[in-house]
Amino acid sequence: MSTLKVGIVGLPNAGKTTLFNALSRAGAQVAPYPFTTVEPNVGVAFVPDERLYKVADLAGCEKRVPATVRFIDVAGLVEGASKGEGLGNLFLSHVRGVDAILHVVRAFEGLGVSHVAGGTNPLRDVELIDTELRLSDLEILEREIEKTKRVAKSGKKEEKAKLEGLMELERIVENETAPAKEVVSRKLLDYLPEAGLLTIKPMMIVLNVGDEFVEGTEEELSVWVEERGIPLVKVNAEVEAELAELEPEEAEEFKSEMGIGEASLETIMRSSYQMLGLITFFSIDSGECKGWSTPEGSTASQAAGRIHSDFEKGFVKAEVVHYHDFTSCGSFALAREKGLLKVEGRDYVVCDGDVIHFKFAPTS
Ligand SMILES: Nc1nc2c(ncn2[C@@H]2O[C@H](COP(=O)(O)OP(=O)(O)OP(=O)(O)O)[C@@H](O)[C@H]2O)c(=O)[nH]1
Ligand SMILES: [Mg+2]
The missing domain is CATH 3.10.20.30 (Beta-grasp domain)
Known part of the structure; x- marks a missing residue:
């Protein structure tokens, strides 16, 4: 059974790698210019779970190792990526193999940090990425449909059914606003192209508000996500990345000084776990208590x-x-x-x- 993973996507300079570092403490390169990330960064984040500590206390285990979620941080996606713009096809090939998508959207001003699409505008950015993912899926489906049409001419029943399945998938990806997954029946999944479709993967949106949050910019986005039933979490990626570099006690102190309450990172990790359909079981062995993730x-x-x-x-x-x-x-x-x-x-x-x-x- 391969390990499931969450792909972090978004425009360049949205703070994807900053968030990836906050989650995984991997220290990957972050910079104020677009396309800092070329090769994907892969890292794991521990999933906070109170139960692990209770089990470990009762079992007298000193060592506690929480379950993890695997994240992959890829290159920024730009308008036209599905047609090869930016690092287009490279990006899309890296993200196609993930099992769920964490879409980072920039809501911070960041004057020294260029914005490839103009000023801070979360709704425009989300729609831009959404369009690219759809176009890329449609291109894959089109190719598959053409191939199947040629074979279906011979009149084979299975090939005709496949053609109908692919055309239905095409209709869904083209027209449905809700996460397409909700409307894809089990039967249709049999006809998924081998490369997979991005738009039917579970998705959540992380709004990177930063210190210079542009107030009011998230309102239209809130309506957009609500209509589609997509979870939205706000995070200050930069502060979270800095906190991740501190020792846990120092981080706690800093948090209470800054008045940072509900940990957004924990929410992101839990939502990621849910998107991947993972559950946790525990093992106790040689003074070690561990949490393990496994698909439901x-x-x-x-x-x-x-x-x-x-x-x-x-x-x-x-x-x-x-x-x-x-x-x-x-x-x-x-x-x-x-x-x-x-x-x-x-x-x-x-x-x-x-x-x-x-x-x-x-x-x-
Ligand atoms: N002010 C502010 N700056 C941020 C925040 N998050 C990230 N940045 C800065 O924005 C720049 C880009 O951040 P990255 O994490 O490299 O962005 P990315 O989305 O991975 O960018 P690419 O790899 O180029 O696609 C860096 O200079 C970060 O320090 C934030 O919350 N507030
Ligand atoms: Mg990056």
């Missing part, structure tokens, strides 16, 4: 594979205690005594919050 619906053996491929290959059984039972009992042993520990086979469907101990036989 994963079986026990697939979840075991998230820890180590040997666990999946040599899977024997999973001892499972749900988080609520674990915290009420305080340990695996007590949960076992109370009959709250379940022994599950490889096809057991893992629940969010399961504390799992895998038994496996070594494979050679």
Whole structure:
């Protein structure tokens, strides 16, 4: 099972890499000129989860490792990218393989930071990117339709069905304002071009307000996202990136001095997790308590594979205690005594919050 990832997209100089650094603490290059990022930056962000700390405390684990989300920060996209403008096709090929999209929109003035489309105008920028993603999808669909038409001439039933499926997808990408995903039936997904479609990926918008937030610019955008049911989070990417470089205690101090409350980064990470359809299970081993992400619906053996491929290959059984039972009992042993520990086979469907101990036989 490959690791799911979120692609960070937006215009050049929107603050994509700044946000990426805040999320992943990766220290990637940030600069006030467009196209600073050429090769994608890949990094992971820890997903804050109170439950991990409770489980670790009860299990007496010193070491705690939260589950992670993988982010990929790509080159800025500009008008005409679908036709090769800017780093057009390169950008689009990097982002096509992601599983969800985090769209960064600039709402800060930033006089020393050029804006490729003119002044600060979040709604215009969002629409510009939205159009490019659609055009790029339509181009892929068109190519696929032409190819299928040629084959469908031979009269094969499956090819005709495929052609109809592709044409329906084309209609959806062209006309639907809501995230196209909502209107794409399961059956249609069978006809998705191999390259994938950007507009049907789950998306969230991050409005980078900065210190020089241009008041009022977000109102039209709020209406736009509401109409489409797209989540919107406001963040000051620059401050968050600076905070990410501090030690946790220092960061807390700074936050209370600055009056920074609700952590936008946490909201972004949680929303990203949701967009990817991930759930968390916990493991306790040799004084280490870890959170692991796995796609919703994963079986026990697939979840075991998230820890180590040997666990999946040599899977024997999973001892499972749900988080609520674990915290009420305080340990695996007590949960076992109370009959709250379940022994599950490889096809057991893992629940969010399961504390799992895998038994496996070594494979050679
Ligand atoms: N004032 C202000 N400047 C910001 C903020 N976020 C980012 N910047 C600055 O904007 C410039 C561009 O930021 P990047 O993170 O490199 O932008 P990017 O979207 O990755 O740009 P490309 O890689 O060129 O597409 C840098 O000089 C940042 O310091 C912010 O919230 N406020
Ligand atoms: Mg960048």
